[in-house]
Amino acid sequence: MPQTHLRSATRYGNRPTMKDVAARAGVGLKTVSRVVNGEPGVTPETERRVQEAIDALGFRRNDSARVLRKGRTASIGLVLEDLADPFYGPLSRSVEEVARAHGALLINGSSAEDPEREQELVLALCARRVDGLVVIPAGDDHRYLEPELKAGVATVFVDRPAGHIDADVVLSDNFGGARDGVAHLIAHGHRRIGFIGDMPRIHTAAERLRGYRAAMEDAGIPVADSWMSLGVTDPERVRRAAGEMLSGPDPVTAVFAGNNRVTVTVIRVLAEQTRRVALVGFDDIELADLLQPGVTVVAQDAAEIGRTAADRLFRQLDGILVTPERIELPTRLITRGSGEIPPAD
Amino acid sequence: MPQTHLRSATRYGNRPTMKDVAARAGVGLKTVSRVVNGEPGVTPETERRVQEAIDALGFRRNDSARVLRKGRTASIGLVLEDLADPFYGPLSRSVEEVARAHGALLINGSSAEDPEREQELVLALCARRVDGLVVIPAGDDHRYLEPELKAGVATVFVDRPAGHIDADVVLSDNFGGARDGVAHLIAHGHRRIGFIGDMPRIHTAAERLRGYRAAMEDAGIPVADSWMSLGVTDPERVRRAAGEMLSGPDPVTAVFAGNNRVTVTVIRVLAEQTRRVALVGFDDIELADLLQPGVTVVAQDAAEIGRTAADRLFRQLDGILVTPERIELPTRLITRGSGEIPPAD
DNA sequence: TAGAGCCTGGACAACGTTGTCAGGCTCGGG
């Protein structure tokens, strides 16, 4: 019995509880609770005594117990691909900002594009009873979330729709953006245009590829297989892919890069070329305007996407929304030079 | 009484509890707990029945209750300045990676360089009983953390030391890095070198300024006041500051930029100059090698800093460390061209 | 076949907080 007491006392390294504060202030437990939560009905004198005890003991309310009692954690989870990616930093920050406005904290997790890890993270967040989830999906089957949705966990998907479940999704107009970007190249006289992008099993990559194809078809240009390189993002392979489409029997005069990582590598490759090759990239990159030439991109607004998703999440939590929706945000073509280079052949 | 039951049932939107699972499986509550936690002492047959009930009900353990009971949350907090800053993304990611290896989740918070907000965030994290804290300080007085430290919250400061308390800190060798960077300019013949940095009340800024002064003094070069611009980071003011030191009566032939944001703006200003001015920046920036000329920088390894800090945090949690230490990580001078431009005067 | 020992399962308290409710006090009016 004394042992039990000892253990409980060292539990959080001797953290005082409301009971301790109450004892020291000579009041009841509930009175302490009232003071801590700013509830009315406490005499100034009593409040002063309690506050004194709180300061003296360094008391800090235990939110775990509070959550258990109240059922709301005032925290939301954000599962994304990789926080180190410059696209996700601002996105995460804007989600945090909205959460903060609603008094909630943000728990971040990186899935590293691994579906299993995504599920693991999401379920861990659910076990902590986050009030809501913003998920940038890595996998394409999210039925494992059904019990959670039924239990009332607000959920918004971002960047790619959820697989096999009906949920809100906020994303950029990947198709339209890519189509416009490629059309821009065509408008500048290009016909042999290369495409380097991620695996089509990734929704954004598939949509952008579709946009590329649509633009080419609209212009009546048949696409050669050698112009497309899919499932390629690591620098080494992008380098090889770009090299091939630039030197083949039917060399391209322009390249459309499917995402920011690809764009960066393509810039490097093009810098080594003697021939001038046009480039439009999907996603903006920092300092793109300072390069020679400036890099023309199809930009998405990561912060705006995050804000929109988080807004929707909290509206779900307020019980305002019921029907899952798909929200597509427009992209913006930013011309800086690289996309306006005329074909050299 | 029936009302109470109704409320409890709708608490988390009808989330099943171990009690519900136990009832459905026809076993005791504790048996469910054992199955969920993989504890021994359950027949395969019983386990099967329990597992079935769990799946049927979509049960997910409530970690809030678990935490309350066990005293460990398996989560750590990271308070930084701004997750959208390219320096902090990789840092956060590497902290997350270490946390993950220890089975912990990461809660992120951005202080926006506001001391009050920092404190608010840190205390909110403490109320949630995070096991540990990694803090990039915004304020310079952290005595408010004393009760927490005493209560056993592991804490590591990053980038700047804690104020008025004794705690671990992991940072770059800001002084040495800046001194080396400036010495590099001096070695290339410069004598009139400008310095643009943040307010000296920020530790890193002060250290870098000290490094600048040390390098100049080592070379026996007296520093003119008009060469130094402190407390300047927003583009507009950097622009003005740079303009002044480039056009004054005693114009500089080289600039040392105190952080990544300053560097970017200075690059823009220099690009507009006819005269060629040398530049070395503190912090690496993306694509720095693709610019004309490439940007010479003093680089810190954000990921390594995060990893080191998180490692130390968990070592504290394992009870291995006792004495707070200051760990300084080396910086690396990366020459790319802009720092090797000879003085033009 | 009886007893010892092991294995499985369940009852119960506790973690720290908050919602409910009732008791006691003060104050003013009749």
Place this chain on the structure above:
DNA sequence: CCCGAGCCTGACAACGTTGTCCAGGCTCTA
């Protein structure tokens, strides 16, 4: 002087889980 209204205060249960402890049934051996 008494009574009711209104304000403070505190006792108590409950949130969902896990640690402790004990009971009952089984196996194995003598």
